[in-house]
Amino acid sequence: MAVTIKDVARAAGVSVASVSRALNGRDNVTDATRHRILEVATRLRYRPNDAARSLITKRTRTIGAVLPDLHGEFFSELIRGIDVAARARGFHVLVSSSHGDSDETSAAIRAMQGRVDGLLVMSPHVDATFLHESLPDALPVVLLNAPPDRSRFPALHLDNHGGALAMTRHLLSRGHRRIAMIGGPAGNLDADERRRGWLDALAEASLADDAPFFDGDFSEASGHAAGQRIAALAQRPDAVFAANDMMAVGCLIALGERGVRVPGDVALAGFDDVPIARYVSPQLTTVRVRIADLGRAAFERLVAELEAPGTRPVRAEVLPCEIVVRASCGRCPERTA
Amino acid sequence: MAVTIKDVARAAGVSVASVSRALNGRDNVTDATRHRILEVATRLRYRPNDAARSLITKRTRTIGAVLPDLHGEFFSELIRGIDVAARARGFHVLVSSSHGDSDETSAAIRAMQGRVDGLLVMSPHVDATFLHESLPDALPVVLLNAPPDRSRFPALHLDNHGGALAMTRHLLSRGHRRIAMIGGPAGNLDADERRRGWLDALAEASLADDAPFFDGDFSEASGHAAGQRIAALAQRPDAVFAANDMMAVGCLIALGERGVRVPGDVALAGFDDVPIARYVSPQLTTVRVRIADLGRAAFERLVAELEAPGTRPVRAEVLPCEIVVRASCGRCPERTA
DNA sequence: CTGAAAGCGCTTACAG
DNA sequence: CTGAAAGCGCTTACAG
Numbered sequence: 001m002a003v004t005i006k007d008v009a010r011a012a013g014v015s016v017a018s019v020s021r022a023l024n025g026r027d028n029v030t031d032a033t034r035h036r037i038l039e040v041a042t043r044l045r046y047r048p049n050d051a052a053r054s055l056i057t058k059r060t061r062t063i064g065a066v067l068p069d070l071h072g073e074f075f076s077e078l079i080r081g082i083d084v085a086a087r088a089r090g091f092h093v094l095v096s097s098s099h100g101d102s103d104e105t106s107a108a109i110r111a112m113q114g115r116v117d118g119l120l121v122m123s124p125h126v127d128a129t130f131l132h133e134s135l136p137d138a139l140p141v142v143l144l145n146a147p148p149d150r151s152r153f154p155a156l157h158l159d160n161h162g163g164a165l166a167m168t169r170h171l172l173s174r175g176h177r178r179i180a181m182i183g184g185p186a187g188n189l190d191a192d193e194r195r196r197g198w199l200d201a202l203a204e205a206s207l208a209d210d211a212p213f214f215d216g217d218f219s220e221a222s223g224h225a226a227g228q229r230i231a232a233l234a235q236r237p238d239a240v241f242a243a244n245d246m247m248a249v250g251c252l253i254a255l256g257e258r259g260v261r262v263p264g265d266v267a268l269a270g271f272d273d274v275p276i277a278r279y280v281s282p283q284l285t286t287v288r289v290r291i292a293d294l295g296r297a298a299f300e301r302l303v304a305e306l307e308a309p310g311t312r313p314v315r316a317e318v319l320p321c322e323i324v325v326r327a328s329c330g331r332c333p334e335r336t337a
Numbered sequence: 338m339a340v341t342i343k344d345v346a347r348a349a350g351v352s353v354a355s356v357s358r359a360l361n362g363r364d365n366v367t368d369a370t371r372h373r374i375l376e377v378a379t380r381l382r383y384r385p386n387d388a389a390r391s392l393i394t395k396r397t398r399t400i401g402a403v404l405p406d407l408h409g410e411f412f413s414e415l416i417r418g419i420d421v422a423a424r425a426r427g428f429h430v431l432v433s434s435s436h437g438d439s440d441e442t443s444a445a446i447r448a449m450q451g452r453v454d455g456l457l458v459m460s461p462h463v464d465a466t467f468l469h470e471s472l473p474d475a476l477p478v479v480l481l482n483a484p485p486d487r488s489r490f491p492a493l494h495l496d497n498h499g500g501a502l503a504m505t506r507h508l509l510s511r512g513h514r515r516i517a518m519i520g521g522p523a524g525n526l527d528a529d530e531r532r533r534g535w536l537d538a539l540a541e542a543s544l545a546d547d548a549p550f551f552d553g554d555f556s557e558a559s560g561h562a563a564g565q566r567i568a569a570l571a572q573r574p575d576a577v578f579a580a581n582d583m584m585a586v587g588c589l590i591a592l593g594e595r596g597v598r599v600p601g602d603v604a605l606a607g608f609d610d611v612p613i614a615r616y617v618s619p620q621l622t623t624v625r626v627r628i629a630d631l632g633r634a635a636f637e638r639l640v641a642e643l644e645a646p647g648t649r650p651v652r653a654e655v656l657p658c659e660i661v662v663r664a665s666c667g668r669c670p671e672r673t674a
Numbered sequence: 675c676t677g678a679a680a681g682c683g684c685t686t687a688c689a690g
Numbered sequence: 691c692t693g694a695a696a697g698c699g700c701t702t703a704c705a706g
Contacts, residue, residue: 004699015677020701028675050451051391052699056682060388062431062452069417076413080406083434087445092452094399095432097420108424114387115399115429249616279586279613341683352693357685365691389683393698 003044012040023048062092063302064116066108068123069099073274074291078144081295082120089303091117098123109135118302120144120295140305142298145190154305155316156298160190160271163287163321164197164241167269170323171239172205174330176267180212180237182226182247191218194243194271212237216247223247227254236266239329245270245277245286252280252328267329282327289321340381349377360385399429400639401453403445405460406436410611411628415481418632419457426640428454435460446472455639457481457632477642479635482526491642492653493635497527497608500624500658501534501578504606507660508576509542511667513604517549517574519563519584528555531580531608549574553584560584564591573603576666582607582614582623589617589665604666619664626658 009016014033021029022037029037040046054060065082067075079095086093094116098105105123112119119135122144132152135141143155171179181198184191195213202208214229216222223242227250230240242248248270255262262268262282270277273288297319304312346353351370358366359374366374377383391397402419404412416432423430431453435442442460449456456472459481469489472478480492508516518535521528532550539545551566553559560579564587567577579585585607592599599605599619607614610625634656641649 002699005701006699016700017677017679017702018675021676024701030675033675047447047450049392049699051388051397052682053701054388054682055386055392055684055699056701058682073410073413076410076416079413079416079432080434083432087433087448090448092431092448093433094429095416095420096424096430097417110384111424111427111429113384276613276616279616281618339683342685343683353684354686354693354695355691358692361685367691370691386683389698390685391698392683392700393685395698 002049003046004049005046008037008041008044008046011044012037060092060115060117061090062094062116063118063120063299064094064096064109064112065120066105066112066123067095067097068105069097074272077291078122078295081292082299083295084292085296085299091299091303113139117306118142120298120302121146140302140309142302142305144294144298152314154301154312154314156294156301157193157316157318158190158289158294159318159320160193161197161200162318163271163289163323164194164243165201166197166321167241167271167285167287167323168198168201169204170325171241171267171269171329172201172207174267176238177205177207178212178235178237179207179239179241180214180230182214182216182223182240182242182251184243184247185217186215188218191243198241216243218244218247220246220250223250224254225250227251228258230266231255231258231260236260239267239269241269241271243271245272245274245284248284248286248328249276249280252284262328263330269329273324277324277326280328285326285329286324287321288324290319294319339386340383341386342383345374345378345381345383348381349374397429397452397454398427399431399453400455400457400636401431401433401446401449402457403442403449403460404432404434405442406434411609414628415459415632418629419636420632421629422633422636428636428640450476454643455479457635457639458483477639477646479639479642481631481635489651491638491649491651493631493638494530494653494655495527495626495631496655496657497530498534498537499655500608500626500660501531501580502538503534503658504578504608504622504624504660505535505538506541507662508578508604508606508666509538509544511604513575514542514544515549515572515574516544516576516578517551517567519551519553519560519577519579519588521580521584522554523552525555528580535578553580555581555584557583557587560587561591562587564588565595567603568592568595568597573597576604576606578606578608580608582609582611582621585621585623585665586613586617589621599665600667606666610661614661615663617665622663622666623661624658625661627656631656 005016005019009019018029018033019037022034083093094112096108098108118140120142141153143153145157146155168179183195199208202211214226216226240251242251248268252262252268260266270284270286273286277284277286342353342356346356355366355370356374359371420430431449433445435445455477457479478490480490482494483492505516518532520532536545539548551563553563577588579588585605589599589605597603607621607623610623614621614623
């Protein structure tokens with residue numbers, strides 16, 4: 001019922017081989033026949049069967065994106081970045097979220113096998129060894145925000161360390177000395193790097209030794225708990241740097257509940273620049289992360305691998321962050337640095 | 338290089354036909370041979386080639402989701418709902434955003450042709466006629482939040498009318514009489530339905546005649562502009578119902594700037610229950626929309642069509658909304674109704 | 675430049 | 691219950 005290459009060949013009075021050549025832009029066809037074939041193909045509304053094509057070419061022009069179950073902005077921004085880049089190159093995007101579970105991640109990857117030419121994997125809970133086992137050797141993979149060590153896969157990261165370094169330096173430049181951090185989940189790479197950036201900046205100012213650190217897990221609730229503890233401190237910090245915005249928001253609320261003013265009594269900064277950062281009062285100083293760019297860059301890296309396997313070195317690329325200064329760290333107009 | 342059905346057949350000492358039968362759970366194989374085949378298949382790490390299978394079965398076990406370029410929560414929640422439901426049934430999800438452009442929508446749909454068994458299309462700017470032309474007759478489609486009329490496609494909608502009706506009734510029940518609305522973009526189905534719900538509730542109370550209506554376009558800025566006008570009014574409304582949360586937030590800010598207190602001077606309500614609704618001060622009363630459920634329901638409807646084409650009537654299903662009462666419409670604890 | 679033919683890896687009547 | 695064979699719709703050496 002669907003029109004096939006045979007129908008086109010018959011209607012154009014040529015062999016299927018010529019139709020295939022004409023449609024794929026090969027040069028071993030005369031312009032005249034090519035024209036005729038193309039004309040017939042459009043007239044018949046011919047669409048090559050992708051399955052048949054894939055069967056023989058071993059290519060799907062589809063990539064898979066295996067992502068953890070992230071809420072909101074991050075997930076959609078990432079997909080959007082990937083989608084836009086993919087479409088520009090005529091690729092399709094198969095998505096799957098792994099719900100933060102390594103069994104699910106593995107199942108998702110297995111299910112995508114054979115349907116994709118390559119994989120974008122963002123899986124903070126899964127290490128490279130695990131991936132090596134789940135994946136066929138031939139399948140190109142680009143890792144997102146994964147531990148950089150001992151991996152045969154190229155990887156892309158946000159510059160968590162650089163962003164945290166810049167933010168802490170900014171707080172120092174505004175005269176804050178005692179700068180506390182509310183950290184993210186133990187073992188989380190982003191969280192670790194942000195903590196490292198904070199510590200390095202403090203070390204530059206010889207302030208790292210007794211810097212107050214509070215545990216958190218990236219949830220608003222954990223930020224709230226940390227804020228309560230901070231409010232109760234005998235010697236309060238001048239500034240609090242939360243490892244993400246949601247914890248900063250939780251902290252802000254807890255401080256408010258206890259009559260600690262931001263930024264009057266304590267400056268406050270976050271990380272991510274989620275939309276909510278602009279709606280809390282005072283607006284939150286934070287580190288902006290270009291997530292769609294991360295998606296785009298990861299796709300481009302993957303495509304480079306597909307088109308010229310092994311050409312580019314397997315290494316980690318780092319995407320810059322920028323700090324966004326708003327009212328929560330002092331009285332100054334919004335600006336980006 | 339990859340192991341094929343032939344390899345399994347040879348290793349198990351049977352024909353490829355038997356391997357195919359065993360693997361597909363047909364009953365015309367003895368348990369003994371089935372066991373042997375399955376065992377060999379797992380030992381060889383055999384994975385059927387999806388392209389070959391699709392070529393002959395005409396099925397891909399993949400569905401496409403063509404969505405407008407939505408920001409944030411909505412998009413990711415919808416994808417998540419679809420993904421979870423799809424995975425439960427062993428389906429893959431191909432995504433594409435159309436950037437609100439009908440040419441892009443059409444291109445995305447064409448590109449997915451042949452790679453998917455069916456399509457979930459959410460395209461507020463595209464009408465059914467257009468879809469009929471872009472789509473092959475055989476491809477099952479379920480529409481999301483699309484105009485319900487003159488369509489051969491089943492469709493799912495949020496109960497925009499019911500949600501707006503319930504919210505307006507709630508505001509009335511709290512004693513508000515003069516209830517203004519800030520509307521969404523002209524021609525937008527969601528916006529129209531919400532307006533209709535508001536008007537119907539007012540009509541029930543014989544209050545529809547001189548109800549103040551302000552134009553908006555779902556952006557925070559348009560809500561802010563409306564808020565400025567409302568603040569300047571000689572006779573201010575008792576309550577303002579914005580057709581979405583972002584406009585409500587903009588309105589809230591504008592009122593605050595002009596010294597109009599919420600809820601003291603004016604009650605305020607929104608629609609969507611985006612996360613920001615809980616972070617503004619006062620927290621925003623709004624209508625909650627279960628987006629992941631919408632995605633799940635749409636997928637299930639599509640699968641029903643795939644498995645038994647034409648069995649179910651082509652009609653619109655409506656998913657309920659619920660109102661969430663918070664501080665912005667008066668002093669009462671959060672509760673859902 | 676063009677065509678006849680093989681083959682990609684499956685599934686499914688058709689015989690037995 | 692099992693196998694030999696045809697065929698899904700393409701692409702690509704191989705001849706000419």
